[in-house]
Amino acid sequence: MNEVPTRTEFLFLPAWQIAAFYLLMAASVLILGIQIAQRIRVWMRGEKVSWTPDYLGGIAKFVLAQRKVKSSRPKSGAPMHLLIFYGFLTLFLATTLLAINTYSPWKFHKGAYYLTYEWIADVMGLGFVIGVVWALFRRLFWRPRALTQAPPDYWTLILLLALGVSGFVLEAFRMSANPHWFDTSAPIGYAISRWIGTISPQAYVAFWWFHVFLVAGFLMVIPRLRLRHILFAIFSTAGADPNAKMGALAPLSIEDVERTGRIGVSVKNDYSRWHLMSLDACMExxxxxxxxxxxxxxxxxxxxxxxxxxxxxRDSETTVASAVSxxxxxxxxxxxxxxxxxxxxxxxxxxxxxxRRSLVADNRLAGSAATMLRQLQSTESSWGTPSAEREKWMEGCDVPLARDLAARGETFEVLVWVGCAGAIDANAMKTTRALVSLLKKAGVKFACLGIEERCTGDSARRIGDEFLFQQMAQQNIETFEKYGVKKLLTACPHCFNTLKNEYPQFRGEYEVMHHTQFIARLVESGRLRAPKLRNGEVTIHDPCYLARINGEVDAQRIALGSASSENRYETPMGKWLNEPLENPVRIAEPEHRGVKTLCCGAGGGRMWMEESADERPSTNRWNELKQTGAETVAVACPFCRIMLDAGKDAENLIRLKDIAEIVHEANCD
Ligand code: SF4
Ligand code: SF4
Structure with a gap:
């Protein structure tokens, strides 16, 4: 019992075997290094990036804290991956500490530290093995739809399992061949050693070599299997643009086009170095x-x-479009x-x-989306209507126009950005009228641009016609400057996103609000009444460009009287509101909601593309909303409304209404 707890390095190994071990490890690290260097050469063929990465922040958030892993598949994939990741990380750190102790003059691997080290490594190693077994069973028996069952997927897991299990058996062999009073500090290894009984030093050495060959093999195959994400995800998360927004696409300049001789990405090497690196980080x-x-x-x-x-x-000629379709x-x-x-x-x-930018530049876009772009070019409306039509919705509404107010020397607080849909589409016009009526009721000083408003260019940009988008953006920004616009309010999440996140790329900086945010504010300040809804009467379809891309999930619910802006708490589903009101109305929430909402299928210019009736994303979404049993589907986007209307079944009696209309009924009817 007087013996100080520690571990003998290279137990029972003669000098020539230790030398052979070093040779083997050096060879495997060299092979790993060569493969990494080959991948780096591939990445370096891409374009230089224009941002300064937050290396440590990226690693801390997305590797060490596993932020994204935790938030997706919270019930199965996340806990499994966390067990594997933290178990593996602990075993890696344990091996590194052992190596430091071996090669440094300071021998710290003893006493209470050693006993704690052994216990933690054992417990976390068990977590690692459980995680790998869980992954194997999950892939075999309750596999998520998008997981593959290719042989390399299984080889990867079997290799990880062999590493974990052989580590425990090796530990047990060491204890069986060379027992100590402190072996119980590694409870798993100790239990196995008790079961094995005494073994010879030769048997221990033989198994030691088996484990070492596994480790060497593991190092050499990392870049060849999906395991590569262990390394490359560290690089890609460290090198990511810390200021990248989901809602902002990177602008393209004429100088870029002159320098590169192309628009967009035709072949793989046209992507940025970071984008190429991120492909290698995919964990499949x-x-x-x-x-x-x-x-x-x-x-x-x-x-x-x-x-x-x-x-x-593999080659520099194959186009991305032909590889992907x-x-x-x-x-x-x-x-x-x-x-x-x-x-x-x-x-x-x-x-x-x-x-897509490259395809549009090569005239590879045809059909209704190409027609929309041509009409947008000539009419400045994505609906292809003459600008005079933009004031039709105002008939009988007495809407203040910015040009009239300016002529009279009057000012306004907020510019209401109507958007092409809000001005032209019959249902979206109802939303616009309801919003204007609510603003008047609340005494807000606002104005509209009328015929001076053009499309924001959102659809053009996402279809891939970057320069048409920029033309629209610059003309709109000039109009805003003419009237000294500081605040914008819009009922369209696509316009909202573009004005908020993309116009600043062209020096158009404004305070931009979605109409649900503005209405929520008016409801909370008492200037408007929340509607009196029955529990479960209404369900909400969160628009992607509002909820996921811009993180707004509260305003829709506050406007409908189901929540307040206080008492927030975080759940794996994103930001949600705790029962904040005395008698909050219960929204019949669909399965996909908030930041995890399910797209209606309109974004990215899909609104303008032909859609076969049996492949409509809106049908899936409609069926999910219908399952809530609600009588009304509350929407907050004119595009969602059009798509859901197209996706719903003919005989349904469920109403589709914009939140502005629902609040309007409670205040103005
Ligand atoms: S890109 Fe790869 S790592 Fe990312 S979610 Fe898809 S399969 Fe997973
Ligand atoms: S439709 Fe949505 S989820 Fe699918 S690839 Fe496009 S952005 Fe991603």
Missing amino acids: CGRCTEVCPANLAGKILNPKKLVQDIRGI EEALWACTTCNACVEACPVLIRHVDLIVDA
């Missing part, structure tokens, strides 16, 4: 595909496969569900829109 978990509305509706687009297809391009590229709604779900920060929407 399929989270992106599980949430993709296009894939769920049966379309060819599969974001996980898209990443693999681009990564798999043009049909898949056009199927994307830019809903960003994949980006939100991806644990390693892959930006699928960038990959897709960059490729």
